[in-house]
Amino acid sequence: MPARRTETRSATRTRTPNAALLALLGALDPADWSRPTVCPGWDVHDVVAHLLNDYLRRLSGSRDGHPGAVFTNDETLPSYVNRTNGEFVTAARQLSPRxxxxxxxxxxxxxxALWAAQRLDAPAALSVxxxxxxxxxxxxxLDIAREYTEHWVHxxxxxxxxxxxxxxxxxxxGPVVDAFLRGxxxxxxxRxxxxxxxxxxxxxGPAGGTWTAVRSVGRWALATGAAADRAAARDTARVAMDQDVLWRLATRGITPEExxxxxxxxxxxxxxxxATSLLAIVA
Incomplete structure (x- = not known):
């Protein structure tokens, strides 16, 4: 049997998720591409195709102003997302892993380059x-962070x-955890x-930290600096969760009960x- 290809340690520690993804894909064996994933009905090939769809969709829409697929009558956002994602993944099964x-x-x-050119404090083109x-x-x-989390999670x-x-x-x-806690x-x-x-x-965990939500003037907001310190002295409720549990919860890889x-x-x-019903995907 041929030797199993492996990622280099430096590749898995790279600061760009795209580079880490490419190193991972380059190390997969042919059989790995057909292994089932946590995404119902999708194998590894399908999840990679979905990532490609994300790349194409954002470049087409955010860079080129292309409107993309239209909603059908009475279609909700989750059903629209599921339909368009499924259509692309099905078509991409004709493409080779290479x-x-x-x-x-x-x-x-x-x-x-698209993200680097954005004015980060400007209103996002898409909601979160x-x-x-x-x-x-x-x-x-926050829109860019949301895209980052999706690519990392897949x-x-x-x-x-x-x-x-x-x-x-x-x-x-670390950026994934921080983005998810914005929710x-x-x-x-x-409440x-x-x-x-x-x-x-x-x-x-190494990518963790502390986030505090405080209620003021009838709404919740994340507290920072001195406000967070004051809240920490009299927390009404507290959750301590491992970083691996957090990202799986936020994407419903595990249930809130688990x-x-x-x-x-x-x-x-x-x-x-x-707080432990936190959700960071369209569902």
């Missing part, structure tokens, strides 16, 4: 449904499927409480339940 990899390698730098109510503007950096789903750990150091996973105030949106009510969310079993919860049970 073609998919080469296309990702060609388009990745173009996508990086899991971090803000419909119609509320979000900054461009890479990890491939790694899980083929048994190849990596790309989970703080340089690559904490939205996860708490239906009331007096001003000053707070929820502390500790993510353990995430709670694998975490430490204290304080107001209603608030910890809402």
């Amino acid at each position: 073609v998919l990899t080469e296309l990702l390698g060609h388009l990745g730098p173009q996508l990086d 449904s899991w971090a803000a109510p419909p119609g509320e503007d979000v900054p461009a950096w 890479q990890q789903q491939i790694r899980d499927a083929v048994g190849r750990p990596g790309a989970d150091g703080p340089d690559l996973l 904490l105030p939205y996860a708490l949106r239906d 009331g409480g007096p001003d000053g009510t707070s929820v502390r969310f500790d993510v353990t 995430a709670r079993r694998r975490s430490e919860l204290s304080g107001d049970a209603g608030l910890t339940e809402a």
